[in-house]
Amino acid sequence: MQQRRELDQVYTNRKLLNGQLDTPKWWLPTVSILGVVVLIGVVVIATMINKGLGVTGLARPVYWGLFITTFVFWVGISHAGIMISAILRLTQAEWRRPVTRAAELLTVFSLLTALVFPLIHAGRPWRIAYWIMPYDVARGIYPNIRSPLIMDPVAISTYLTGSTLFLYIALLPDLGNLRDRTTGWKNAMYTVLALGWRGNPRQWKMQTVGGILLSALMLPIFVSVHSIVSWDFAIAAAVEGWHSTIFAPYFVIGAVHSGVSAVVTMMALMRWLWKWDDFIRPEHFDALARLLIVVATGWLAFTFLELTFALYGQDAPEIALREMQMFQWPWNALFITFFLTAYLIPVPMWLFKRVRTNIALMFWTSILVNVGMWLERFLIIVPGLARRTPFVYTWEAYRPSPVEWTIFIWSFAWVTFLMLLFSRFFPLVPLFEAKESQVFTDDVMIGRAKVPAIVREAD
Amino acid sequence: MTTSILGLFQQPEPAADAMDGLKEAGFELGTFDVLTGTPYPEGAFGEHVPQHRLFRFPAFGAIIGFTLSVFLTSVTQLAYPMVTGGKPILSIFAMLIIMYEMTMLAGVIATVIGIIFESRLPNMKPGIYDTRITEGWIGVVITFDDESKVADAESVLNKAGALEIKHA
Numbered sequence: 001m002q003q004r005r006e007l008d009q010v011y012t013n014r015k016l017l018n019g020q021l022d023t024p025k026w027w028l029p030t031v032s033i034l035g036v037v038v039l040i041g042v043v044v045i046a047t048m049i050n051k052g053l054g055v056t057g058l059a060r061p062v063y064w065g066l067f068i069t070t071f072v073f074w075v076g077i078s079h080a081g082i083m084i085s086a087i088l089r090l091t092q093a094e095w096r097r098p099v100t101r102a103a104e105l106l107t108v109f110s111l112l113t114a115l116v117f118p119l120i121h122a123g124r125p126w127r128i129a130y131w132i133m134p135y136d137v138a139r140g141i142y143p144n145i146r147s148p149l150i151m152d153p154v155a156i157s158t159y160l161t162g163s164t165l166f167l168y169i170a171l172l173p174d175l176g177n178l179r180d181r182t183t184g185w186k187n188a189m190y191t192v193l194a195l196g197w198r199g200n201p202r203q204w205k206m207q208t209v210g211g212i213l214l215s216a217l218m219l220p221i222f223v224s225v226h227s228i229v230s231w232d233f234a235i236a237a238a239v240e241g242w243h244s245t246i247f248a249p250y251f252v253i254g255a256v257h258s259g260v261s262a263v264v265t266m267m268a269l270m271r272w273l274w275k276w277d278d279f280i281r282p283e284h285f286d287a288l289a290r291l292l293i294v295v296a297t298g299w300l301a302f303t304f305l306e307l308t309f310a311l312y313g314q315d316a317p318e319i320a321l322r323e324m325q326m327f328q329w330p331w332n333a334l335f336i337t338f339f340l341t342a343y344l345i346p347v348p349m350w351l352f353k354r355v356r357t358n359i360a361l362m363f364w365t366s367i368l369v370n371v372g373m374w375l376e377r378f379l380i381i382v383p384g385l386a387r388r389t390p391f392v393y394t395w396e397a398y399r400p401s402p403v404e405w406t407i408f409i410w411s412f413a414w415v416t417f418l419m420l421l422f423s424r425f426f427p428l429v430p431l432f433e434a435k436e437s438q439v440f441t442d443d444v445m446i447g448r449a450k451v452p453a454i455v456r457e458a459d
Numbered sequence: 460m461t462t463s464i465l466g467l468f469q470q471p472e473p474a475a476d477a478m479d480g481l482k483e484a485g486f487e488l489g490t491f492d493v494l495t496g497t498p499y500p501e502g503a504f505g506e507h508v509p510q511h512r513l514f515r516f517p518a519f520g521a522i523i524g525f526t527l528s529v530f531l532t533s534v535t536q537l538a539y540p541m542v543t544g545g546k547p548i549l550s551i552f553a554m555l556i557i558m559y560e561m562t563m564l565a566g567v568i569a570t571v572i573g574i575i576f577e578s579r580l581p582n583m584k585p586g587i588y589d590t591r592i593t594e595g596w597i598g599v600v601i602t603f604d605d606e607s608k609v610a611d612a613e614s615v616l617n618k619a620g621a622l623e624i625k626h627a
Contacts, residue, residue: 009496009595142535146546146553151560158560162567169574177496180590195575196582199592202509203578204498209513210574217517217570221563228556435497435595 007278009435013177016431019274019423020178026273027420034417041410045120048403053123055403062385062398067121070408072377073258074114074415075156075229076251077370080259081107081163082222085170086215094441095287097433098279102270103263104167105428109418110262111160113411118152120407148231155228159221166214172197173207173432189425207432226251233380240321241384244309250302257292257299257342258373261366264288266419268363270428279429282357289356296347296369303376317389325383334375342372463602464609465494465587465625466616474597475504477619481601484615486608494588494598504597511577513570520569521562528561529554587627596622 018024048055058065084103088096119125132143132153143150176197179190197203227248233239234247244250264285271280310318325331346365349355356362386398400408422428444453468474474493481491482505493504501508532554540548575581592598599621601612609626616624 009593013594141539144541144543145532145536145557146543146550151553151556154557154560158564158567161564165567165571169571172578172580173496177593180593195580196585197580198582198585198588199494199496200492201501201504201506202511203580204495205501205509206511206513206574206578208498209511210570210577213513213517213570214567214574217563217567221560221567224556224559224563432497439497439499 007434007438009438012279012431012434012438013181015274015276015278016427016429016434017178017181020425020427021181023424024274027424031417031420034413034420037413038410038417041407041413044403044406044410045116048120048407049123049125053121055401057399057401057404059396059398060394061389061392062382062396064121064381064385065398066378066400066404066408067117069374069378069381070411071114071117071121072229072251072381073370073374074110074117074411075226076255076258076373076377077110077262078107078114078159078163078259079222079226079252079255080110080263081105082215082218083256083259084263085166086218086222089211089215090219093287094437095284097437098276098284098429099263099267099288100433101167101170101430102266102428103259104163104170105419105422106259106262106266106415107163108160108167109415109422111156111163112418113415115153115156115160116411148228148235151228152232155221155225159225162214162218162221166218169210169214170207170430171426173199173203174427174430177431178427223252226255239384240315240317240387241310241325241380244306246302246305246309250299250306253295253299253302254373254376257295258370260288260292260295261369261373264292264362264366265370268359268366271359274428276429279434282359285359285362286353286356289350289362292369293347293350296343300343317387321384321387324387325379331379331383334379338372338375338379340372341368342376461602461604462606462609463587463600463627464612464616465589465627466599466601466619466621467589467591467623467625468597468599468619468621469595471499471503471597473620474599477599477616477621478504478506480615480619481599481612484611486601486612490603491599491601491612494592494600496593496595504599513573513577516569516573516576517566520572521566523569524562524565525558527565528558531561532557587625589623589625 014021019027056065056067081104084096085100089100119128122128122131130141132150145151172194175190175194176199179187179194179197182190230247230251233242234244237243267280267284267288270276307322310322326335346368349361349365355365382398419428441452443450445451466474466477468477478491478493482488488507493506533549536548542548546553586602587600589596589598599616603609603612613624
């Protein structure tokens with residue numbers, strides 16, 4: 001990484017706060033369009049709750065379809081934040097700086113969106129209280145903690161709470177900065193949110209030590225969340241293709257693959273929309289693509305193992321399921337698309353530096369990965385249920401209804417809407433991180449070569 | 460009456476000189492501090508290195524979370540002892556998962572409380588300040604109980620090359 005630009009703090013403030021201090025021209029029309037899509041989605045969800053799940057394509061024996069697939073997908077995307085923010089912070093990777101806030105934000109908003117799906121999938125969301133909240137003291141009926149369907153909300157709500165607090169703590173110095181640059185009601189809002197931040201050595205030390213401590217605490221939660229989501233399936237012994245012993249690490253690494261790809265998509269959009277060429281540079285995409293090659297190849301190994309273990313057991317129903325997934329229409333088309341988009345197209349491309357530093361190519365390949373990873377979840381969840389098995393007296397071919405597709409589209413509009421709304425009030429790139437990078441970086445001469453060097457404290 | 464002054468610098472070296480000058484002039488540690496818009500390496504200004512007890516907070520939170528989770532997972536199941544899937548009422552593996560999550564959650568919440576507390580926040584009367592600090596300027600702030608020392612402090616700040624001195 002030999003790219004470095006000398007940026008003074010006034011310029012950094014002006015550029016990175018351009019979303020909060022000014023309104024970009026594209027912002028209002030984009031948010032309005034997204035708002036309309038979100039509103040349509042809300043109306044469709046309300047209609048579905050009113051009419052019942054009959055308006056979906058869900059029918060015996062496929063009760064887990066598009067909603068649960070999309071739930072697992074968004075939980076997967078949420079793994080971007082902690083992967084990028086915590087691991088890179090702990091390893092003191094210098095290139096993390098412009099990426100962390102957006103990644104943490106993606107975690108929070110994708111988790112919020114993921115939570116909606118099991119709620120609406122249950123058909124009568126208000127009854128969820130009986131299912132997950134230990135509140136019914138009068139009758140002594142409590143949630144069954146032996147069920148992964150209880151473990152799951154506990155893990156996700158832990159992750160959501162932790163990620164939100166992590167995001168807020170790291171936002172404090174930038175809130176102080178916004179307080180200093182605003183007037184009127186905005187100033188009052190930032191003054192309250194900044195809690196009186198001044199930037200003395202004690203406060204900066206707490207940012208550093210606290211950030212590392214929170215990262216270390218969030219990492220085990222991050223691993224547990226998708227492990228527990230995988231147990232929603234793996235503990236169900238009755239469905240072929242689900243009860244796999246490697247599901248937990250397989251889901252976690254798949255989540256990292258899709259999450260980091262989503263961060264790449266978002267970084268490209270941020271660079272284009274807010275014109276942050278000085279802060280989000282090709283070297284950052286290069287580093288993320290290198291990370292993705294490793295993660296994607298690890299994920300491929302797990303995919304291979306999953307298939308190998310399924311076939312080596314010589315369990316006839318399991319082999320029949322794999323045959324259906326790979327060779328029967330329409331599953332085979334989905335399977336080929338999944339494999340091409342999640343690995344075979346993007347990863348060989350990322351082996352070339354010209355691709356890794358080409359932001360448009362990185363944008364499109366990262367989207368391909370998430371198309372593939374969504375299909376992966378669909379192929380894990382639905383075929384196992386859809387396969388005709390003995391003693392099942394009825395079955396329907398599962399075809400997601402327009403209601404399900406609308407809610408699926410709503411989820412993407414909703415996450416984008418929340419991100420843009422956030423960007424109007426809070427910076428998407430941590431300013432103090434960008435400035436710290438300038439303080440800790442200097443050019444050194446090695447022979448006749450001028451090389452940027454990072455200075456780091458010994459402890 | 461407590462008063463304070465703020466000397467503003469554009470470079471870290473003169474700010475560090477001002478901090479050294481204040482120590483040499485007999486100002487007590489804790490009566491002067493440095494304000495920056497970005498973290499600098501610890502001791503860059505020769506400032507007093509703050510001590511903290513942040514590491515106690517997650518441990519304390521985790522103990523509370525673990526205790527609550529043991530209570531929640533055991534008492535609720537014993538209160539309505541319905542056997543499901545042939546599993547024991549107190550299934551240790553399932554309990555461990557909930558206990559793990561609750562322990563971690565309480566640990567994280569306690570850490571965040573710790574960060575805020577150890578940062579001495581919230582502080583709704585933060586005192587003398589200048590918005591240029593978040594534009595890269597460096598502030599050296601001195602607090603006095605005895606106003607007779609104001610002139611001494613101003614002299615140290617001026618000698619170090621303060622570009623501006625503000626009073627509050």
